[in-house]
Amino acid sequence: MDTNLPASTQPRVVIIGCGFGGLRLAKALRKAPVQVVVIDRNNYHNFQPLLYQVATGALEADSIAYPIRKIFTGQKNFFYRMADVQHISPASNMVHTSVGDIRYDYLVLATGSLTNFFGLESIERNAMQIKSIPNALNLRSFIFQNFEKALLTENPAEKQALMNIVVVGGGPTGVEISGSLAEMRRHVLPKDYPELDLSAMQIFLVEAGPALLGPMSEASQQDALRYMNELGVKVLLNTSIKRFEDCRAYYSDTEFIPSENLVWAAGVNGAEVPGLPAEVVTRNKRISVNQWNRVEGFDNIFAIGDVANMVTEDMPRGMPMLAPVAQQQADHLADNLQRILRGETPVDFKYLNKGSMAIVSRNKAVVDLPKNVHFNGFFGWLTWLFVHLMTLVGFRNKVVALVDWAFSYFSSDQALRLIIRPFSRKDLKDDKGKKSAEHRTATPEYNPTPPAIQTPA
Known part of the structure; x- marks a missing residue:
């Protein structure tokens, strides 16, 4: 007991x-x-806002985690059970x-x-998510494993699907990971994979609503869309992914995006x-x-x-x-x-909205403050970095994150491109705890050419 x-x-x-x-x-x-x-x-506190940076190799996993027992060292009335x-x-x-x-x-x-997968079973079975540190490490390994496979295949359609990445959900998480992937495509992958034609790699950001960053101001939404276009991310608004199977992300009954990599950030x-x-x-x-x-x-x-x-x-x-x-x-x-x-009556909770922000990529961020104050660009990026750095738990984590960010900024590189533990979809489990179907063993019948999809204006 x-x-x-x-x-x-x-x-x-x-x-x-x-x-x-x-x-x-x-x-x-x-x-x-x-x-x-x-x-x-878990025996650690997980700083979820920076999970996408672990997934894309910008930060070490232990930079955003801190041991629970160490946090409460000296608090005599505290006890923890894992x-x-x-x-x-x-x-x-x-x-x-x-x-x-x-x-x-x-x-x-x-x-x-x-x-929240909204009852879409094929997506729950096959898509990658980013809600925990193991999720982020799995996603990082999976992306780089697929690039290693792309080097080996002679099938152009399969090569395209292995390099394409589809991010579903235009909220802060979807915008931030799409921007980070675009930066990686521009600065990191050409150094590691000179044999691949990375100009053919496509990053899709799919949002069911009419705008990115729905809860934020219209100015932030427009800025985020403009930044995505500048980074070469194909933004599909008013579009829903209906199923994901056989390396195809279907946005209608017959139309699909060929991709082996689908990141689900569409809801919770x-x-x-x-x-x-x-x-x-x-x-x-x-x-x-x-x-x-x-x-x-x-x-x-x-x-x-x-x-x-x-x-x-x-x-x-x-x-x-x-x-x-x-x-x-x-x-x-x-x-x-x-x-x-003390036998007193509790008081009602009142939420103080201090604003919201989202980072897109280097020198690109959007910030909304109360009283309709909005700013973006380099100053917004610095604000985002400062707030998240100060919110990180642990002095060591703050220092390591700052050093990693500085290194990435001045070198345009990310050193953590490690496949520490190879990941396969057979490791994914559905909500009943059963393993999903084995990953494909043969190349599916891909479309000879990827579908032509235009980024909405």
Whole structure:
């Protein structure tokens, strides 16, 4: 019982997940009269905004990860257990994990989000995603493995498919990884693969909506599209990828983009935890909470960050799934938990929008600030670098990231083009835990020539 956690007369706050929200909450409770227990399947905090740089070889994986135990060194009321949460039992105040059961007085769900494939099974089986460090390392290996294969094949159509990359989703993640891949095509790949005609390599950014960076300002959307065009990325707006199989990304029943590499960045769902009643889980698997982040129908269960669906008059579809929201909710909940312990009434959460930003490539970024302030270009790029550098956890990570960025900027090179662990699609698993179909063993019947697709104006 309780996985060898020490007995305490203080209330126990169990936090599931050590992302932006869970990390911030656990630190904010360091002086509170509670026992803080964090459960996470990984023993490190993952800085997700920079995953795309790991995937494209700009940063080392350990530059964006930091050990959980080291973060909380010296916090005497903190305890960590590495485990998978299987389900919760609200009636008995218990969390059932892969290493045993953990009792709680207060439970906080900070589980973040998972990739949403919108029920497209062929894409879920075969596409690459970028939600974790293993995802990023797999994507990096897969791309470079396919370039090695392109050197060996004599089939022009197969060579084209091995080099083409399709990124689905025109949000910040899709824009950032597309820009990074375009930079790699321009500065890195010609040095490594002089035998390949890289002018034939095509990068497609596919967005179902009418604009890139949908939640941002119109100025940022237009700037992002212009930057993509300057980098030679083919942007397809108002276009959906319907299925992905046999090295073909179909955007209609018969029309497709020949590609072995499809990166899915088109949407996310909340990472719900089994055990809550169905009525508190919304359509996108987020958990309905009130203005105190308390889960509807429960007195001692809370949710923050991406998994929490807090609806307000200003945001009828819920708070945006952004790191600043999770961090602000964590700070607010830490104060409210202490109010509850003192017998006081909690206060309502109010989100302070500090702006949003997205980087496209070197010297190209867009920034939106409150009161319709917008800027872009080199100053926007510097702003993006500064904010993300300061947000990274750990002094070492800040220094390593800064050095790597400086090296890449002045040398136009990325040194981390390593296939450390070869990756195959047979390693992908579907949601039932079964391995997907084996990767093709013979060249499929490719179209003799890639389809002619024009970038929308």
